[in-house]
Amino acid sequence: MPVAVALAFIVLWQLAVDIFDIEAFILPGPVNILRSLYKERELLLSHALVTLGEAFAGFGIAVVAGICFGLLMGFCEPVRIALYPIFVVSQTIPLIVLAPLFAVWFGFGFLPKVIIIVLVCFFPIAVTFAQDLLKVDEDMDFMLRVMGAGRWKSFVLARIPKALPGLFSGLKIAATYSIMGAVISEWVGAKKGLGIFMTRAMTSFRTAALFADVVLIVVLSLGLYKLIELIEKKIINHADI
């Protein structure tokens, strides 16, 4: 169904561009964009590899940190009360303002980019995981207590498995953000990457190439999302058994 809607939208788009004779620099049609995507494939690929590298590094760190802090906040209420507001504040900082400062503080290497991606990806992981860890299932807790499990044991045996769907929804959000985070991080200052391609295409009036870059960003983000979904299915099925 979503595929059909998307296809219909693309066909309408192409028809509109053809019928109203819209100039390619105002709105390129899907055919034009695909052609550009094909023509620029090697260049786009080399930029995409850089962006993916940054995204994976940042996302990886965010996953580890997000799970650790999610566990801490979910297990220990004072920690949650102390940290949660700080994490929320971290999400309200406009990254685009931070960008030039990041260049001054950390230069133009890998580090400032990874920091930006972690800033973007960490929050949804830690928060969704912690939230689900805090959900109390009284019957389960009671049962485990009767069976002699302490707080720690019941946390590991009951709460964590129950919070996995929450964790994965956070991971999926973070995965889709990670590519966009990498693109934004390249605006800080870089030599290569899809964000660099984007500004270069834009400033030299290559609208179709700009859209091709956007298509690639969308595809990569969706790909990462699907990958997390696959892992989720494997782990949660396994946990059920």
Added chain:
Amino acid sequence: MLIYKEKGRSRMKTGKMIKPIVSFIIIIAFVIAFTACSSGKKPDTPEKVTFVLDWAPNTNHTGIYVAKEKGFYRDQGLEVEIIQPQEGSSDTIVASGKAQFGISYQEGVTYARAAGVPLVSIAAVIQHNTSGFASLKEKNILSPKDFEGKTYGGWGSETEIATIKYLMDQEGADFSKVNIMTTGDADFFQASASGQIDFAWIFEGWAGIEAKLKGIELNYIDLGRIAPVFDYYTPVIITNEDILKNNKELAESFMKATIKGYEFAIENPDEAAEIMISAVPELNRELVVESQRFLAEHYKGDAEKWGLQKQEVWQRYTDWMYENGFIEENIDVTKAYTNEFIK
């Protein structure tokens, strides 16, 4: 007996082990000493230099790319890395020393110096201001008085607005009748064709050339020509005072190669365009070629040498900025730029 034997053997072992370790350390020490010595004398390990652009690469930067690709920097013992930063952040980056050199413009350097940030302009990339106000031909905007009742699309900076007001005041037009809109990085052609804006501030050698390539007819008001005060330097190459004070040789060798790069671009615009395109293949090829031909005439312009800056140009625009309240104190323009490296 057994214990003694063991001890003896182990003593033997350590004795044997020490020799290779010691000789290994000595060898390492020698290697380090030698590389340290040789790197001090010979330029075979090039000095790393970071050059930060003002934003996305364009033909204003060609001389830098030519100097890099043709090995002019290498000949000077430099390994130059060109970075594309976020728009408008090059001043801060060069001031902080994260990049040694960069692209800015006269106004940016003036603001920086007025705020006590020690930036210095060491070359004018283009001798005259090649920017101005462009509009689609059918809008009939021929002079600043035609701005009345029209919509201007810009970056939303105060100086832009003051510039437009100054031009209109000069002609006795009413500035309050202009609709000022912040369009940021929106494409001039998209915004104009869709009727969002009537006129915008463009670089003749970039968007002006692109209009020709697209077959779009424009009216163009050359800023420097209608008001000499606005014939300021944009863009310029900047560095910080720390480098000029403590590492003058670096600035000298960097500029030697850069001058060669721009001179090459002036003499061989087509070849320079090819170098630019192969270094930055994301750019619009036709635009680069045509823009390069345009700029070949303008880089040096009427100056004796590429890159020279005049005190008069610095003084009159700085005074204008001061009079209009953009800087609280007037700066000493003789410290804001130098022709020392233009040889």
